[in-house]
Amino acid sequence: MPIDPSAEAALLAAAMRSLSRHVTVLSELGTLFADAGHELYLVGGSVRDAVLERDVTDLDFTTDARPDAIQRIVRRWGDGMWDTGIAFGTIGIAKGEYRLEITTFRADSYDQVSRNPTVEFGDRLEDDLIRRDFKVNAMAVRVTPEGVGEFHDPQDGLVDAAARRLDTPSPPEVSFGDDPLRMLRAARFVSQLEFEVAPRVREAMERMAPELGRITAERVAAELDKLLAGADPIAGVDLMVQTGLGAVVLPEIGDMRMAIDEHHQHKDVYQHSLTVLRQAIDLEDPREAPDLVLRWAALLHDIGKPATRRHEPDGGVSFHHHEVVGAKMTRKRLRALKYSKQMVDDVSQLVYLHLRFHGYGDGRWTDSAVRRYVTDAGPLLSRLHKLVRADCTTRNQRRAARLQANYDDLEHRIAELAAKEDLARVRPDLDGNEIMKILDIPAGPLVGQAWTFLKELRLDRGPLEHDEAVHALKKWWNARA
Known part of the structure; x- marks a missing residue:
């Protein structure tokens, strides 16, 4: 026309x-x-x-x-x-x-x-x-x-x-046969340009999706990053999954369509994950570049649910330890896609930590638990804040308000503790040289064990006076004999 x-x-x-x-x-x-x-x-x-x-x-x-x-x-x-x-x-x-x-x-x-x-x-x-x-x-x-x-x-x-349509100059079967990555590029342009694919292009993608397996992991990862960084990555991911491309490059995403969530409030975990991705993007600073670590974590945070789904006697569904399984699955998938060690570590750690907040309840965590939350998140803390808030997709307005209020309270407590102590770098009150001098031991594994003990003590009790730390160290040392 x-x-x-x-x-x-x-x-x-x-x-x-x-x-x-x-x-x-x-x-x-x-x-x-x-x-x-x-x-x-x-x-x-x-x-x-x-x-x-x-x-x-x-x-x-x-x-x-x-x-x-x-x-x-x-x-x-x-x-x-x-x-x-x-x-x-x-x-x-x-x-x-x-x-x-x-x-x-x-x-x-x-x-x-x-x-x-x-x-x-x-x-x-x-x-x-x-x-x-x-x-x-x-x-x-x-x-x-x-x-x-x-x-x-x-x-x-x-x-x-x-x-606002994507179509190929030559028949799509010829174009995609020449370079199967063009099928994934179509999903990327759906995200970046907010276009739709022509019917004949979609049909060819569905028939030829397995051909994408011929493409190197590095080229696939580059397209996936561009897709996730686009204006509408949800549309791009959904096209990828619906046409079968996802089964080749990110099978864990499509697998979530089979797992009904434990609250029975979403069609499936797949749709929930797309919602979390959308809400995480809404929490990004629009003045900054898209946060790929956050976006990947939002998309993958629940991939452990299909493997951990259990039907309970009362008719409910549980996904115990899905964050642990999901972190391992995330690490395996991102490694297969040849991502950097830093990217693999960051995304999998966010997946691992995304459920930790739900133990907070109505502010019942001790200061020690708050310190551990901050320490385990490390430099990912601001992203973890966004991921946890984005993970609230319940339609129950009262429950949603309570979750957000609880997280507001946790952030307030983190700020209060940070004003009193350096939460960004929680370290023992005695360094390695002091440990060796106090215990009269040479450098070696024992120093590392003592350092770990003091680090745990610091997390539990907060900063200690020097003499108090020395006393605790000697008591621990004598108890091990």
């Missing part, structure tokens, strides 16, 4: 407004390539985002110039240059605040087995655009000495942009 002329004009005007902010760098590059006798086009996500009036943060170009010619053209112009993608025709350039990529026209072919492309350089813009993942990413704008020139849209990407 052709786009309404007024809508087309509005989108093109939006693109020109967005690109005008980059006119200096565009005109400089346009002049360099024109003087060298080559064509240059802004392409892909750069044009799509300009059309949608999103921030254009990356400038990607395509050209008929071969990689060695690109290097010659921009060598003196750029502040820096890298050629890590030169095998695929891509040259990277740093220029002031910009990080640019310029790629030779591509006309790749795929063997449909390894899914690795046979890199072939092309000579026509149209051949380059048709091999791209989605029509909205197959638009281009010519770059000229004046800045921007004519708009090229042979695949009707503007039509899809106006309809």
Whole structure:
């Protein structure tokens, strides 16, 4: 269906407004390539985002110039240059605040087995655009000495942009067969752009989901992070699960659809987890970048429930120790996706701790319990606060208000204790050197045991006077003999 002329004009005007902010760098590059006798086009996500009036943060170009010619053209112009993608025709350039990529026209072919492309350089813009993942990413704008020139849209990407729809330039079976990661990228764009997938694209995703298993963990993880960092990750996750992609890359998420929660107040734990993710995002500071640690923890916090579900004699359902099982499952999944050790540790620790607050009751925790809560959370405490609050999804307004009031009280008590003692770094009142001197022992395991005893004592009783700590240490030492 052709786009309404007024809508087309509005989108093109939006693109020109967005690109005008980059006119200096565009005109400089346009002049360099024109003087060298080559064509240059802004392409892909750069044009799509300009059309949608999103921030254009990356400038990607395509050209008929071969990689060695690109290097010659921009060598003196750029502040820096890298050629890590030169095998695929891509040259990277740093220029002031910009990080640019310029790629030779591509006309790749795929063997449909390894899914690795046979890199072939092309000579026509149209051949380059048709091999791209989605029509909205197959638009281009010519770059000229004046800045921007004519708009090229042979695949009707503007039509899809106006309809907020994702469709493929070639049949989706061909596109996804060339690169199965494009199916996961569709879910990512649903999150980032708040688009819907075309029916034929969804049908192809459902049929071809197992093909995603051919993609490396690193590429999958990069797409999942972008999906979770998007404007509507709930829609992206749900598309991934409903089409079967989730069963390949995050099977634990879809498995939660089978576990009714213990309060019988949600359709299933899966829907509850999506709600928690949405509420956690609402608690983020909008001035800061999306918090991927918090978002991953919110999505995964209950993945241990299916494995721990028990039907009780009274007809209820329990999930005892699901936080312990869930933390282990989280660690295993994130390791399989090749996340950093820090990311694995942080997300799994939040999953492990997310239920701890429910033992707080109506403020019945001792100061010792509050200290342990803060110490176990460590630098994750602010995220734990958000996760616990987001985990309240009950429709019972009275119960929800009581939970939030209890957590307000816990945060108040944490602040009170922090004003009296350094909760951020709870350490023994005696250091290792003092322990060795007092007990007259050399460095070794015994010093570590004594240090641990004093740390536990510090958590239980708070800061001790020096003489009190020495007395407690000697008493512990004599008792072990």
